[in-house]
Amino acid sequence: MDNKVAIVTGAGRGIGLGIANKLAKELDMNIVIVDVDEVSMADAVNQIKSIGKEAIAVKCDVSKAADVQSMVAKAFEFGEVDLVVNNAGITRDSMLLKMSEADYDLVLNINLKGIFFICQAVCGRWVSAAKKLAEAAAPAPAGPDAKEVKMEPSFYPKKRIVNISSIVAKGGNIGQANYTASKAGVIAMTKTIAKEMARYNINANCIQPGFIKTPMTDKMPEKVIAKFVAEIPLQRMGLPEDIAGAVKFLSSKDSDYVTGITIEVAGGLNM
């Protein structure tokens, strides 16, 4: 098998599943399906295999550091991880004055801390591998004062992170103090990771989906959906494939010189 591997979190259904399918079909990647729902993960793995690519399911709650460590270890055993798409996310909506601390913490822990855990674990491995490559190419001077061998970023193999934020991070959204805070945090953290990791040729970018038809939005009342759609210049909800298209760009050679940005995929919706 071609060994290029993408880790996609929350890939059991919805946007994550759409992303996994597109990366397998159009970028020829093997996929590590990460989710907490074993039934949907098994179905996702079958979908990827039916395309002719390899896939494994790794059950992992992204908000748990130990789960993430073990998931990342399995992914690196599976093949050469070139890409991580941090897509897993949840909502627990209520108005500020009613929001519980538990719902605040849960959303922040999954949507934001989960991305921190995964980026730290994956970048740690990418950077160690990069340092070994540099030392092999130009052996470091020995001794206690020896400094790290520094190479131009382009010396290292390109690695990529794509984080899924939300359009509501721009202007806020009623009932989503926890969610909007988490999604704005994702953008700021991605920009920092992009700056810190650029020297190792690791790109980090964000996508801000608008209003996308998935099980997450299917649970909203029809009236609320109609109200949102009326605000969208392109006059329809987005589909998981719409988001997957932007992920594909940020996962391909075409975006080698793109890092630290966010792409809005929202049908013109401007919160």
Ligand SMILES: NC(=O)c1ccc[n+]([C@@H]2O[C@H](COP(=O)([O-])OP(=O)(O)OC[C@H]3O[C@@H](n4cnc5c(N)ncnc54)[C@H](O)[C@@H]3O)[C@@H](O)[C@H]2O)c1
């Ligand atoms: N649907 C939208 O309109 C919309 C808009 C903007 C941003 N987003 C973001 O896109 C991402 C995907 O959304 P979706 O609509 O496909 O949601 P979804 O609820 O349909 O799917 C999310 C998936 O993540 C998994 N998941 C939940 N908690 C997890 C955890 N702790 N660890 C691992 N996996 C976990 C779920 O099991 C599920 O398979 C989320 O980050 C969401 O915030 C969605």
